[in-house]
Each structure stands twice: as structure tokens, then as C-alpha cells.
Amino acid sequence: MRQKRGGNSMIQDYECRPEDSDHGMLEVIRTYQLPVPEIYVKMEEILRFAKLEKEQNRKPFCTIPFDHTLEAGAMGGNVRYGNETAGPRAEKPICQSLEELKAISGMDFDSGRMKETLDVCRELRKQGEEVLFQMSGPLTIWNTLIDVKHILKGIRKTPDQMEEIFGMIETEMLRLLVEVKKAGVRLVSYADSAGSVRILGPKSMEWMTRTFTAPFLKKAADILGDDMAMILCPKTVFALIGTDLGKRGECPFPGEMTYQEACVCAIGKAQFPSQMCINRSGTKITNGKLMTIEIKESHA
Template sequence: MGEIKDFNCTYDNSAGINGEVTEGLGLTFPDAYLHADTMAKLSRALKEHDGAAFCELPFCHTVEAEAMGGLVNYGNDKTGPRAKEYICTKPEELLELQPIDFSKGRIHEVLQACRMLREQGEHVVLQVSGPFTILNVLIDARYVFKAMRKQPEVMKEVFWKLGNEVLRFMEEAKKYGVDLISYADSSGGVNILGPKMAEQVVEDFTYEFLKQVEGLADEHTMILLCPKTTFALLGTGHGKLKDHLTETGIRYGEACIRMTGKAKFAGQMCIKNVGYELENGIFKELVLI
């Protein structure tokens, strides 16, 4: 067993919207975060402003938790939606939360926006959150860490309850044409959990969960991993990197699009780092082992 390295993330849960972009769009906030057509319009404007190869949705890390009953402050034109107040105080309550209904609410609007963008010929990165990020909206982190120490089996159930909802979200996303599904859980990084707990989460949840997610990758879909997740898999011996030569000067997002159908998992850089160029044109596929 190796050591889990940390990835120094400068994009941790970044949910802000660039003011320069929102100014000329004639959108009303936070209303624009709630409807598919305005989400698509904003996502496309952000893509053009950043010079990215893809559109990204949603603009926050609260969609899944809200769809399970969480309370969200929708923010404004500067800050995207964020957690409002917690609805749970003990892990057992998390197990009672409603399953996600993908036919209604903001999560449905996100999926519809993805479809609109795909129909307009755009590549779409759907940002999907992992358990710790979802828990941040539902329950105070103090109760999570206490339960991980004193009720590890209950927390394992919680991870899988949330993980199964995330898996369903990914499956739905494919039906709406999403070609790049980004999975991140920076709130559960080794810098927060510590080495021992981070390793336990990989063994109890992350590895087996991603084995299931792997089945969603095909000629039309790639799974993008946050580098924190990549390092957790490498450090626990559950992953290895496989090099693919693309071309010198290609940016990471463009390489992911090009490698769709040839690699199942990407994970060498944060997809939000839109200007990152592959070193020597080498795309590193994460292979589960």
C-alpha cells in the first residue's frame, strides 16, 4: 500500500460566475440558475468567455443534495447556489432521505440544459458530486467525522445510498446526451480526512463505486475524475496510469473529447483548469486495478 498524495486544488467547490459574462446576457439572478434555457445560455457564454472546448453544468455542487431534500440558497449573479441550512443531525436520518426524482426540480432542468447544448453541437461536462460534497449540504461535517469514527458501518451505508443516487444521475445524464461526466469529491480529500480515513473511504466505497461507474464509459461517454480521486486510487493500489500520445500543445479538455471511446477514465488534471496543456501531448488514462 502506498501513500495517498494530495492534489493542490485551486478550484475547490468553486461555484462563482464571472461578472463579465453575466452582464451582457440580460438574465435575472438567481432565476437564471433554475431554468434549462437560461442555464444553457449562461453555460455557453461562460464557455466562450473562457475559450473552453466544452460547456459545463451545473454552476454549483448542491443539485444532488437539493433533489434529496436539502435546502439551498440560490445566490446571485456573483455566487452560484450554495447550502442554506442543514436538515440532518445524525447519519441515520441521511438513510431516510428521498430518492432523486429526475423528472422535476432543478436537477431535471440541469439535464434538459445538457440536452439543449448537445443539440446545439456543444460538448458538455456534467459536474457530479461525491458523497462528502453532497453531505456538506445536508449535515454538519462534525457529525459526519464523529460517525465515521464511532459508526463506520452506518457511514458506509450512507456513502452507498448517496453513491447509488449519483450513479443514477450519471445514467440519466447519458440519456440526455452528456458526453463528459465529471466526478469530484474534494470535500473528501486526504487533506481533510487524513491518510487513514481517506484510505478507508477508498476501500469501503470509492473503488467499488467507480467499478460500477466504469460501465457507463463507452464510445460516446468518458468519465473525468478529480485528481484528488485519482491520487487516492493510485495511493491505495487501486489504479494505475496508462499513457496515450495525442499531440503537443493540446489542452486537457480537448484531449478528453478526443480520447472519448478510447479511454474510460481521465484524471490527470482538474477539468476546470481550461488552459492546461498536456505535457508532451501525453494523456494519462486512469485504469482501475
């Protein structure tokens, strides 16, 4: 972990490790020769893939969606669905400027892949399965819609315009969280890997944490209520702690269990479990305490 200074804050960078990446998904596709792109876009195939992946990787929940292009696709972005060696990723960006990004329509929940995905969440919950819904952060979503250099430049040169664009994406992400809750999902993970301190730089990372991340998580907490938990990526946690907008806490749980099991156990007890990367499926916690974070009031 490297420390980087930004303004008065000190934001650590979290290095993603091999065990943090979800290779398990592609392994399942190869093992069962699952059809691409159907496993990303058709309800029955998404459902089958989610259950097989849970079983194969011995997880306490089904992970949905399987990649980080769902939100951008629902906003009209171009997605290439890959094959058994690479998952879905961004195709050619549909926006060439921040003005075009601002003019983009909101997420469509009633058709296409997003509708199928939310329907799968409903069906899995009906079948008694626990579901982890993977939410992406703004930079990760925009990465599919526009060349991110426009965003980085915007944060530096036209912060007021960027604040407006962040406000628009916040609205869409909160709308999505409401839909996910309506589908019966109790567990969400939040990560913005394209928005790390290494990519943004310490000053812009601090600005984004104050302008977007902390306020967004505060509003998300109101939607989560007592029925849901949102697992935060270590990159987000370090940004909150480094800007003094997050405070460490802990949630007790009985006996020894994996991090993923402890996160399920935290539903209704803690809103933001945040001890490690959620992709570390086998990592055990032996001390009966799950690290959490509380979002402090922002005084940007």
C-alpha cells in the first residue's frame, strides 16, 4: 500500500491482488461451455450462470451482474460481450465530450439486459437464494461511455461542470439502488476501480470523495435502511478514511466464517461492511469481528 498526499489528506492506494479478481466467472463459462452473450443478456441463462458460479466458487450468494458494464449499457453504451477468455468490456465510446455525456439519457430499467438482470434477482430471491448485486461507481460507468481523459481534465479544469455531471450519475445510481431493493436484494457491493488514486491523482481523488462518494453513500444509506448492506471496495474505504469522511467500526458475528459469509451475517446490523475485497471467496475471519465504516458528515 502506498500513501499519497492530497490537500490536507493522506489517501492510501489499495493494490488489487490476483486473489481480488474474479477469475472464477470465466472458469465456470469454460467448464460448462456456457453460451456467450446469452449468459449476460437472457434471463434463463443469467440465472443458470449465477447458480453454477455460486456453487463452483462455494459462495454464500449469487453474484449479479458478472461484470461492470451493466449500468453503462442501460444508458445506451456499447458493450462487447467477450467470450470464455474475457468478460464484457467497453466498445467504442458513444460520447466525445462532457456536453454529450451530460445529454445522455438515464438508465433504462424496463428493457434489455438491465430488465433481464433485475428479473433474475427477483427469481433468485423467490428461490431462497441470497444475491450480491455488484454496483459500479461513476468512473467505471463512464469508462464505457466516454474516454476517461475528458473526465480527468474536467475535474481539474471545470469542476463546476463535473459537479453537475456527478450529480446526474448520482441520481441514476440511487434510482438503480431502489430498483435493486424492490427486486428483493439485501446485499450490494460498491466499487469504482476506474476511479482510484493512481488514475485520478491525490487532489482529484480527494475532490471526488468530498463531492461525490461521501454524499452518495449517505443517500444510499437512507435507501439501504435496516434491510440491506453495501460492501465497500478497499479503494473507496481508503479514500473515505484519508479525507476523514469515514470512521472505522466493527460488527460482531458468531464464530469463524469467511468474509463473504460475515457480510451476509451483517445485513441488518451494519450498512457498510468494508474489511477487504469481496472477491476473496475463501478468506476466513477468525476473531468474530467484521470491520465496517460509518460515513461522517461532509464539510466540503
